[in-house]
Amino acid sequence: MSLTPEYLKEERNQEWRAELRSKTKNKDRMLISRVKMPELAPEIRVKYQDREVNMGLEPSQAQTEATRCMDCANPTCIEGCPVNINIPKFIKYIEKGEILNAAATLKETNALPAVCGRVCPQEKQCEARCFYVDKLDKQAVAIGHLERFAADFERNSGVSNIPETAKPNGIKVATVGSGPASLSFAGDMVKYGYDVTVFEALHEIGGVLKYGIPEFRLPNSVVDFELENLRKMGVKFETNYIVGRTSSFDDLKAEGYKGFFVASGAGLPRFMEIPGENYNGILSSNEYLTRVNLMGASTSNTDTPVLRGKNVAVIGGGNTAMDSVRTALRLGADRAIIVYRRSEAEMPARIEEVHHAKEEGVEFMTLCNPLEYFADEKGRVKRMKLNRMGLGEPDASGRRRPMPIDGSEFELDVDLVVVAVGVSPNPLVPSCLPDLKVTKWGTIVVDEEKMQSSIPDMFAGGDIVRGGATVILAMGDGRKAAENMHKYLQNID
């Protein structure tokens, strides 16, 4: 669905919207303070891996927050949303008390609203473009909280609104991977009438939503509900299926697939290549979080346990590092420490995640960088050596460059280290397609407008194109790819 200015104007001029606007004066709307998301107390939540920190808004809170939105004539917030949610419309439905309509509005362009309401960095996207921020220097309308509220309301109501789909056109398309880019693509393609199959290498659908994000931020049940909606729309799912191994692209073409969307993610962990990094007890955040999130390693009766530590250091300053360090606390660490080579101001993690981590007792050892690890006689890490860092001139990222301070080395006792310094794209698909252009980073080269790769019937998006995207950017890729694959397939037929 394309949200043209004309369409938005037409919708805004509908009677119910105009009536709602006239009901409360803008100056009164501006007097309302931004709602605060209710949270589970840190001392309680830190005991549970699967209890959500953010508890969601009460209906009255949501309605009050929705009233803050002034239903702008030029809703810049939409420009900040990679999947183009009709933000004022869904918020005004909440103000009006028609929450199911709000949820239906979200689903017009977003296949995973309950997910996005929880994990999107709205403060950098839609909320950053809100009128309150742009013009009034005030806190934005809590768009993310409201999105979550509407999606949760629908899920809890037992009424699931399944978006309309076009008449099936019988054309088979495949998507590789089942993370947010794939699911978004699948949702849009099935709406266009395609026969969509999602191929997932693991035993669970959801990709990074399941293996990468802990349940205290995104419960698996929330993801499952959204997946069920896609199933009801007609999307098919194949698990334990590795495209490129279980069958090749040629095999799938022979089975009648006409278009492919590759969203196989960035599942290759990176390490720092420093001495001692191969000792037992030092693992990647991928392994750590996958074992806990997807393989039940936090439970006592698991066949696939994960090493637990009392003194846990997590290397890195992104959301994955925050997820890992908070998981370590929940798994019983006495000390869970973030070791980051820049200062807190330069951390890529969401401010909310840093705040939650601090509330829970995570220690932040900023301006420190590991140099070497030492092990006990059994080869298990027992200590690490670190350097203190200063900040030099700004580097290419615009942040001040970390510089080692001579003679500042010190040691720290640790018995578990989780390395969360980024991931690389999954190399499997590029490695089995010699004609597929990839960058030196291992990401697939696409036309940025169309998401089309060097192989015409192959489109790509998400981490395999961006290297490591946010959920919502990946979903935006999926939508863009769907729109353009649809055009491509219509034209060749």
Next chain:
Amino acid sequence: MTNLNVKYLGLDLKNPIIAGSCGLTNSIENLKAIEEAGAGAVILKSIFEEEIYLEFAHEFSKLGPMDNNLEFLDYYDYQIKKDNLKRYLSLIQEAKKELSIPVIASINCVTAHEWGFFAKKVEDAGADAIELNMFILPSNLSQTSQDNESMYFDIVSRIASKIKIPISLKISSYFSNLGGVIRDLSFTEIKGLVLFNKFYSPDVDINQQKIVGSDVLSHNNDYKLSLRWIGMMANRVNSDLSASTGIHDWQTVVKMLLVGATTVQVVSALYQDGFPVLTDMIQNLEKWMQENGYTSIADFKGKLSMDNSTNPAEFERVQFMRTFEEYK
């Protein structure tokens, strides 16, 4: 018969002329051509910490769809470093397979810790020796000269503790007591000292009134600082001395050997005249030796060093004063 063999860092070289570390010693094709031109040894291009940051900046500048993705890029310099080091180790392995002359790896050091770890990998990849290129401009105002010197001894000691292959150390002349530092460094674990490395020098464009870069390559008159210090330190140190910067022709090679260098390192001339300049240097060195009745390098190496000189003052400033007095 004229014998050009020398022993440098304990390695047998068929002649004292080494292709120094530079961009040209970064590919197997060039390395083979350098061997064919007759070089006694080759020093691979240095891996610079600074280069890794520049590449990081370059990658950042062409992000495209990867913008807004700091988490992916936050530690990307480590990835670049890993890729560079991997390529470097492959180059060493391939060079060792393809060349019969000694292959010396070069590491640019600012910090000792991780480069020590890397030095071990360089050794495992088969390098015959490692040249540590201490490319440090002592411009930190809060550091004393003692701090600056200590850094060198610290890095040498740490890297030497990790490897068994010989180490040479390439230094600048920026020390408050250069002679003492050269002597003391020669008594550490290193087997050779390279005098001196050439820094990028700023210049001023007076028309645009801004700082610009000056010549990257040396000139054929730039060898005199090295000549002086090799001449002054020969026989007073516990390591080989290798001359670097300004070695553009066979005459300069002969001069350096006469004042006490064990080897010379040629770089800028390779860029300006191509690899045949090495052949020319070797042939003319041999011819000069024959004309002067020398059968081996040892016959004349260090003959004009300060230690062997009947007039040591020739290497010192008094000579400079005397020269100017003549103009009165």
